[in-house]
Amino acid sequence: MKRQTNLLDALNRDDIVIGRVVDFAPAHDLLYPLDFTNANKELTSDILEDTDLFTNWVENKLQLNACRYGIGGYNEHRSIYARSAHFDTDEEPRRLHLGVDIWGPAGTPVYNFHDAVVHSFKFNNNFGDYGGTIILKYVLGDVVIHALYGHLSVACLDGLEEGMYIPSGQQFATFGAKEENGFWPPHLHFQLIFNMQALKGDYPGVCQYSKRDIYLNNCPDPAPILKHTFSSALV
Template identity: 45%
Template sequence: MISLEDILKNQKDVKVIDSSIDYKNYIAFDLSAKHTDQLNLDLTDSEKFEGFVENHLAENKAKVAFGGYLEHRNLYKRSETFNDKNTDERNIHIGLDLWIKAGTSVLSALDGKIHSFQNNTAFGDYGPTIILEHEIEDVSFYTLYGHLSLESLEGKKEGQFVKEGEKIAELGKPPINGDYAPHLHFQIIKDIQNKKGDYPGVCSVKEVEFYKENCPDPNLLLKITQ
């Protein structure tokens, strides 16, 4: 059987936000712990963080900032959601973030159907989230879209079919989006593990090998960098 990774590589011209923005107008964005510590960046204030994102885009004459797959971040230290006293700290990001203003259209990466959706309201969580289910060459897998607007969940039904490139949501504002600067968390998942409307987007160092296998690099599909 063909692997999911090969299937993702074989797809062409996939966009998950505003299709009018060419990838040449994207710029890489480093939010690793090493980099943010060096900048002495205040990650606890979503307004200041949004200003930092906007400055990065302006300085690089770009429209979208992207990055974060398997990035070790300090961004989550502010939230108990990722720092439960009874578990290992979760600080390895296992999706791809696309940073752009609230209200930007979010698109279905591929043909599929709505698997599930919900508003994950814990501080620092996804906020409104949609998960789609796809099947290509008899291989089933999922894509997750997090940090959406609350309105994005209206009128949705499990099992509802969507087409590649169809608008399924818009990016949300803080605090609805988990209290982050506006962005899309996009993640590919092989085994959803019976979860609905939610799936970990950040893992601990001990879990990284499992999640690296279960959640392939989204750039295999999007091909922002080749």
């Protein structure tokens, strides 16, 4: 918990400026909270098993509620991962989500919220996986933190090198289409990670519920970063 307290302290410093992650105008844009737990009875197995139907369901939710993006998912126990064997293990399936998802159209620009360097990147090309993935490393005061950006277009990986400097405010990625984002409706998986545990280009975005405390301690809530994008609209 000390690391999370130190992160919040760093984010409150006047000399650390946090920028946007996606385009958003709080004066007129809205967010729609999406629930992917068992409480959501609208998401039948027929919808979840067909990426196009799943995408249409998300798009309809946003259109009907006049929202620019859907959002949610941190520390959410999600039933939707039953759609992919990627989240199954012998002892216990992985169902607890460790990041925040921002749901919107393929091609949506993604921006760097603070000066960073490329930690690693990879095309995680499994059904239900991240697809295009970029992990950036940040130094915020005395805190070193990583941000994993998943479900990106594969073209975003072109020209990247580990250690490459990405300045604050630069667009460096876009939301990927289903064929390159792990066959999900287009969205950004945004996850903070203290210790990468020697992994490169990948880190679990979903964990077993029995390991919830371990992973949440290493993956703090991204809301303090995202509030600078969404302002009072963040739910």
